[in-house]
Amino acid sequence: MKKYTGPKDRSSAASDPTTSVDELSSLASSEYIFVREAVAANANSTSVILEALVPRSFVKEDDFRIAAGLLSNPSLPSTACISLVGSISTAISKLEPRNYHAMIAIERLFAHPSAPIASLAELLRNKAFPQHLRGRIACENSRMDVLNLLKDDLSENVRKRAPNVLERKAHS
Numbered sequence: 473m474k475k476y477t478g479p480k481d482r483s484s485a486a487s488d489p490t491t492s493v494d495e496l497s498s499l500a501s502s503e504y505i506f507v508r509e510a511v512a513a514n515a516n517s518t519s520v521i522l523e524a525l526v527p528r529s530f531v532k533e534d535d536f537r538i539a540a541g542l543l544s545n546p547s548l549p550s551t552a553c554i555s556l557v558g559s560i561s562t563a564i565s566k567l568e569p570r571n572y573h574a575m576i577a578i579e580r581l582f583a584h585p586s587a588p589i590a591s592l593a594e595l596l597r598n599k600a601f602p603q604h605l606r607g608r609i610a611c612e613n614s615r616m617d618v619l620n621l622l623k624d625d626l627s628e629n630v631r632k633r634a635p636n637v638l639e640r641k642a643h644s
Contacts, residue, residue, distance in 0.1 A: 512541030
């Protein structure tokens with residue numbers, strides 16, 4: 473293993489796509505959230521490393537930072553997405569518009585190609601799922617299956633946004 477002189481070196485290594493799997497595995501247990509977040513986003517991280525980084529609950533903002541990093545990785549397996557849906561569903565009622573990393577993680581979850589639509593639909597059916605997040609998903613998402621779900625949302629505002637995005641995508 474490499475010797476690092478500080479957190480910046482660790483972060484650089486965690487972000488580097490040429491860093492070995494063994495090194496990424498070691499960096500995944502770093503005390504620094506930004507290093508673990510970079511490992512989560514690194515395309516060279518294996519499914520074993522990614523699964524180990526999945527937060528089991530969302531108690532702190534750092535948990536959402538890790539989730540956002542994981543969900544920026546196109547290699548994230550669907551099993552990890554399903555685990556994230558389960559963990560997020562228990563925390564969803566506590567989210568507020570000011571929870572930046574939570575908002576980013578949830579937007580990325582609904583956009584991630586490995587996130588099964590059945591799991592996402594179940595999460596959307598949660599009565600506690602905030603309208604502001606459903607609205608952002610309706611505006612920002614590029615997955616047609618997710619946008620089709622949102623066409624039938626309880627909120628008129630969300631129902632209006634999803635078809636507008638679908639129409640724009642159809643003309644692109």
